[in-house]
Amino acid sequence: MFKQSSQPIIGHIIDFLEYCDVEKGLSSVTVHNYDNFLKVFSEWLTINKLENLKPHQLSADHIWDYRVYLSKKEDQRGRQIKKTTQNYYLIALRNLVNYFADKDIRCLPAEKIKLPKLTAKDKMIKFLKFDQVIRLFEMPDVSKPDGLRDRAILEVLFSTGLRVSELTSLNITTFSSPEVWKVKKNDLEISVSGKGGSVRVIYFSERALGWLQKYLKTRKDLYSPLFINYRKDEDDNEHRLTSRSVERLVRKYTTMAGLPVNATPHTLRHSFATDLLEQGADMRSVQELLGHKNIVTTQIYTHVTNPQLREIHKKFHGGNNKQ
Numbered sequence: 001m002f003k004q005s006s007q008p009i010i011g012h013i014i015d016f017l018e019y020c021d022v023e024k025g026l027s028s029v030t031v032h033n034y035d036n037f038l039k040v041f042s043e044w045l046t047i048n049k050l051e052n053l054k055p056h057q058l059s060a061d062h063i064w065d066y067r068v069y070l071s072k073k074e075d076q077r078g079r080q081i082k083k084t085t086q087n088y089y090l091i092a093l094r095n096l097v098n099y100f101a102d103k104d105i106r107c108l109p110a111e112k113i114k115l116p117k118l119t120a121k122d123k124m125i126k127f128l129k130f131d132q133v134i135r136l137f138e139m140p141d142v143s144k145p146d147g148l149r150d151r152a153i154l155e156v157l158f159s160t161g162l163r164v165s166e167l168t169s170l171n172i173t174t175f176s177s178p179e180v181w182k183v184k185k186n187d188l189e190i191s192v193s194g195k196g197g198s199v200r201v202i203y204f205s206e207r208a209l210g211w212l213q214k215y216l217k218t219r220k221d222l223y224s225p226l227f228i229n230y231r232k233d234e235d236d237n238e239h240r241l242t243s244r245s246v247e248r249l250v251r252k253y254t255t256m257a258g259l260p261v262n263a264t265p266h267t268l269r270h271s272f273a274t275d276l277l278e279q280g281a282d283m284r285s286v287q288e289l290l291g292h293k294n295i296v297t298t299q300i301y302t303h304v305t306n307p308q309l310r311e312i313h314k315k316f317h318g319g320n321n322k323q
Contacts, residue, residue, distance in 0.1 A: 002106040004056045009096075010042050012055065016099045027195060029165040037092035044069050055100050055107040063113055066093075071116075083116045090115050125300055126261050127270040133158055136263070139253035145218050146230050149241075150249050152208075152215035153227055157250075157265055159208035161272035161290050164243045164265035166192050170226040175216060188212075192291075200291045273301055 005012070017035055020026045026034075044066050045051050053062070070086045090113055100107040128136065137154055141147035157167060174190055188204040204212065221228070225240035246265050254263040261267060273286050287298040 002104050005054055005100075005105045007054070008052045009055055009058065010045060010051055012100070012105075013038050013042065013096070016096050019099055019102075020095075027165075030195065033088070034092045034095065037089045038096065040070075040073070040089055041066065041093055041096075055097075055105050058097075058108055060108065060112050063093075063108075067114075067116070087115045125270045126263070126267050127274045128259065128261055128263060128267060129271075130275060132257070132259050132261070133268075133271055133275075135257045136253055136259065139256045142214075148211075148215050148218060149227060149230075150253070152211045153241075153246060153249070154253070154268070155208035155211045156204065157268040158272055158275075159205040160202040161269050162192065162202060163195075163269065164246050167265070168225070168227065168241055168243050168246060169193075171224050172216070172219065172226045173224065175212075175226065195291065195293075198291060198293065200288065202289070270301075273298070277301055 020031050073081050075081050094110045094113045097110045140150040142151050188209050223239045227241040228239040229241050276286050292298045
């Protein structure tokens with residue numbers, strides 16, 4: 001039996017985030033993202049003097065007006081946010097509505113929150129070609145501790161396909177264990193916890209391993225993070241490098257390298273997958289290495305597989321043989 005809530009939608013958001021954390025078991029990164037996305041919805045409610053709107057009062061017209069608002073919203077650089085980004089905001093709202101249903105709070109069905117249809121252009125991913133990746137690697141000043149750290153970060157991102165949140169959550173103790181290092185094979189593999197707590201194994205290339213070892217030799221401190229910041233901040237006892245800091249340094253070196261792609265840490269993840277597929281890896285293996293639960297997610301890399309399929313058809317299909 002559904003009941004009407006006397007509390008405004010805005011007042012339910014904190015409870016929803018706790019529900020995502022405790023009952024749904026979502027990662028702290030996902031919960032944080034939902035928080036940020038729903039802040040925009042709260043902003044829209046306030047602008048339209050709807051801050052007291054209750055769940056049962058939310059209508060399809062409200063959803064439409066919010067979609068229009070998102071379509072006109074600009075990012076920090078004054079550009080309209082992409083449809084893919086708009087979808088993230090709407091998915092967060094849809095999950096909030098699903099939360100109401102789970103708690104028997106009357107609200108419109110989640111199916112009423114439609115997502116913008118994405119064109120092929122919207123689905124295109126940004127990636128760097130291998131020579132561009134090498135140019136990017138050459139930008140940090142490795143004669144300085146932070147430059148050496150940055151080189152190791154870039155190498156590790158491209159070598160492992162880690163998400164930036166996975167990278168920044170790594171601790172130095174993981175790399176202090178003798179069992180982790182396979183010196184004879186000059187190889188390194190570790191397990192990481194990804195989205196939804198799923199665990200996968202990641203591998204380091206020989207080059208990435210070399211730069212990581214050079215960086216680790218400079219670490220004389222007792223801080224627990226693998227990658228630390230070097231700012232003297234009295235309030236920061238751990239000195240863990242944040243995801244935002246990694247995004248900034250990738251963007252900085254991309255500009256320095258004069259690359260045509262506005263790269264982010266996720267661009268290096270795309271570049272990792274693209275490189276594997278171009279070298280002949282199969283889609284299922286790339287799915288495992290990226291930690292995708294569904295092969296459909298991995299199929300965004302059709303820019304690689306489509307040309308390969310064409311060549312396979314030309315090479316093996318009997319109808320292409322000259323008579």
